[in-house]
Amino acid sequence: xxxxxxxxxxxxxxxxxxxxxxxxxxxxxxxxxxxxxxxxxxxxxxxxxxxxxxxxxxxxxxxxxxxxxxxxxxxxxxxxxxxxxxxxxxxxxxxxxxxxxxxxxxxxxxxxxxxxxxxxxxxxxxxxxxxxxxxxxxxxxxxxxxxxxxxxxxxxxxxxxxxxxxxxxxxxxxxxxxxxxxxxxxxxxxxxxxxxxxxxxxxxxxxxxxxxxxxxxxxxxxxxxxxxxxxxxxxxxxxxxxxxxxxxxxxxxxxxxxx
Amino acid sequence: xxxxxxxxxxxxxxxxxxxxxxxxxxxxxxxxxxxxxxxxxxxxxxxxxxxxxxxxxxxxxxxxxxxxxxxxxxxxxxxxxxxxxxxxxxxxxxxxxxxxxxxxxxxxxxxxxxxxxxxxxxxxxxxxxxxxxxxxxxxxxxxxxxxxxxxxxxxxxxxxxxxxxxxxxxxxxxxxxxxxxxxxxxxxxxxxxxxxxxxxxxxxxxxxxxxxxxxxxxxxxxxxxxxxxxxxxxxxxxxxxxxxxxxxxxxxxxxxxxx
Numbered sequence: 001x002x003x004x005x006x007x008x009x010x011x012x013x014x015x016x017x018x019x020x021x022x023x024x025x026x027x028x029x030x031x032x033x034x035x036x037x038x039x040x041x042x043x044x045x046x047x048x049x050x051x052x053x054x055x056x057x058x059x060x061x062x063x064x065x066x067x068x069x070x071x072x073x074x075x076x077x078x079x080x081x082x083x084x085x086x087x088x089x090x091x092x093x094x095x096x097x098x099x100x101x102x103x104x105x106x107x108x109x110x111x112x113x114x115x116x117x118x119x120x121x122x123x124x125x126x127x128x129x130x131x132x133x134x135x136x137x138x139x140x141x142x143x144x145x146x147x148x149x150x151x152x153x154x155x156x157x158x159x160x161x162x163x164x165x166x167x168x169x170x171x172x173x174x175x176x177x178x179x180x181x182x183x184x185x186x187x188x189x190x191x192x193x194x195x196x197x198x199x200x201x202x203x204x205x206x207x208x209x210x211x212x213x214x215x216x217x218x219x220x221x222x223x224x225x226x227x228x229x230x231x232x233x234x235x236x237x238x239x240x241x242x243x244x245x246x247x248x249x250x251x252x253x254x255x256x257x258x259x
Numbered sequence: 260x261x262x263x264x265x266x267x268x269x270x271x272x273x274x275x276x277x278x279x280x281x282x283x284x285x286x287x288x289x290x291x292x293x294x295x296x297x298x299x300x301x302x303x304x305x306x307x308x309x310x311x312x313x314x315x316x317x318x319x320x321x322x323x324x325x326x327x328x329x330x331x332x333x334x335x336x337x338x339x340x341x342x343x344x345x346x347x348x349x350x351x352x353x354x355x356x357x358x359x360x361x362x363x364x365x366x367x368x369x370x371x372x373x374x375x376x377x378x379x380x381x382x383x384x385x386x387x388x389x390x391x392x393x394x395x396x397x398x399x400x401x402x403x404x405x406x407x408x409x410x411x412x413x414x415x416x417x418x419x420x421x422x423x424x425x426x427x428x429x430x431x432x433x434x435x436x437x438x439x440x441x442x443x444x445x446x447x448x449x450x451x452x453x454x455x456x457x458x459x460x461x462x463x464x465x466x467x468x469x470x471x472x473x474x475x476x477x478x479x480x481x482x483x484x485x486x487x488x489x490x491x492x493x494x495x496x497x498x499x500x501x502x503x504x505x506x507x508x509x510x511x512x513x514x515x516x517x518x
Contacts, residue, residue, distance in 0.1 A: 072484075094485050094488075112454070112456070114460050121460070126456060129453075151456075155449070158447070161492070162449060162492075163453055163454075165443055166443040166444050166453075167457055169436045169443065169498075170436060170440035170458050170461070171458065171460075171475070172474070172479070172509070173436050173501075174433045174436050174458070175461055175465070175475070176509050176512070177436070177505075178429055178465050178470035179471050179512065181425040181429035181470075182469065184421060184428065185421070185425050188417070188421040190422055190425070194386050194388075194422055194425075195422075195426060196465070197384045197385060197410075198373055199462050200466075201380070202373060202433055204459070205373070205378065205434075206455070206458065207459075209375075210438075211435070211440075212441070214434055214437075215434055216430070216431060216434070217427055217430065218353075218427065218431070223331075229353075230427065233421075238504075238511065239428075239508075242428075242504055243427075245497075245504055246432045246435055246501065249497045249501060250435050253435070
């Protein structure tokens with residue numbers, strides 16, 4: 001059994017807590033958080049869980065400390081830990097392994113998923129990107145990740161940054177396009193549910209074909225009549241710019257692969 | 260039983276053929292197509308199916324003719340039909356109901372979904388957007404649509420154009436962002452499968468929360484350090500522009516809703 005301490009009170013910390021709680025190989029011996037979010041308050045009533053908001057009260061006998069906190073809190077918190085030479089891993093896609101203080105052995109435990117408050121996840125489908133400075137520490141992170149998911153990726157800090165950037169396009173930016181679509185629907189009294197099936201289908205498609213081959217629509221067909229009619233119909237200046245820029249990018253992507 | 264003729268040989272025609280074939284209330288009495296695509300060639304060997312490539316050989320006793328052809332073929336084909344005063348509906352999101360020749364009764368039968376060649380669909384989840392010029396014709400289209408799905412929407416041509424535009428953002432543009440994410444992965448030898456779980460989760464999320472509330476990421480958090488680091492790391496000029504434009508749009512969307 002591997003003993004871990006989870007530091008943080010946000011969505012990632014909550015999901016990791018929930019996920020590890022259901023495993024037999026990883027035991028959470030303590031939770032640390034500065035702020036009392038609702039789920040922490042809820043856990044406070046659960047017997048047998050050691051919760052602290054005092055960093056000096058952290059147990060020093062865990063095999064792994066997971067810093068599931070915001071990027072800018074990682075550096076500061078890692079310097080305040082009241083022990084040395086323990087394995088301390090942050091959960092950030094964007095931070096280098098060296099972001100943590102070198103007082104402890106450093107690692108990264110980055111689940112490449114989007115975590116929401118009230119949204120249950122299938123943890124076994126989450127890719128865990130891990131990194132450590134020694135074989136032994138990597139092995140520990142691997143065992144901890146394997147308790148949740150078979151999808152383990154050994155990424156360097158550079159690769160993980162790239163994966164995070166790619167996820168910004170595939171997740172954050174995609175969600176903003178959903179928002180724009182919802183706003184367009186709203187202006188004409190259309191229910192957004194109208195688009196949910198095509199959104200799901202588009203996401204499903206790229207599990208068995210590349211996005212390059214899955215591309216459809218007026219820009220892919222080079223249908224200039226539809227393209228110019230749609231640009232004209234957009235009232236919102238920023239949405240119009242996004243329409244034009246992505247359309248140009250699609251046209252360019254397929255200029256040698258016209259239908 | 261409603262007798263229909265399907266005109267067209269593309270993905271939409273093929274899927275509508277497959278879907279109606281499994282119903283009891285709608286009977287396909289003929290297929291018309293100018294070009295012999297592989298699935299048409301396959302059907303040619305099936306007994307009891309009337310397939311023609313001669314427009315003058317079209318049967319004139321169907322209750323409904325579905326023009327499942329490209330937008331620019333609709334107008335021309337609707338003028339060549341060798342009969343009058345029958346119900347003729349196109350399947351385009353973008354064309355007005357008046358795009359068809361007024362020689363016949365006009366209608367629209369637009370399935371708001373993305374259709375691929377070898378990709379089976381759950382037809383009962385597809386929203387069908389229908390429009391007609393008389394109550395009787397609308398009733399016929401409704402019965403035909405209900406044979407496939409309970410999700411029937413009565414949209415005007417104006418509303419349907421808007422729905423199609425919204426779908427361009429939610430489907431076509433989103434898929435292009437998947438492509439950019441895949442390209443970013445490729446430059447650093449990362450497998451695209453790394454992103455598939457987060458893509459599915461992002462699509463799932465907006466079935467129970469609005470995209471406005473589902474937004475996460477550095478732009479949503481106003482994390483300017485990450486934003487500027489990510490912009491700098493993008494080599495591809497167009498991807499950099501897309502990153503900047505969508506980031507600005509997200510920042511603007513939440514300027515009065517900062518976390």
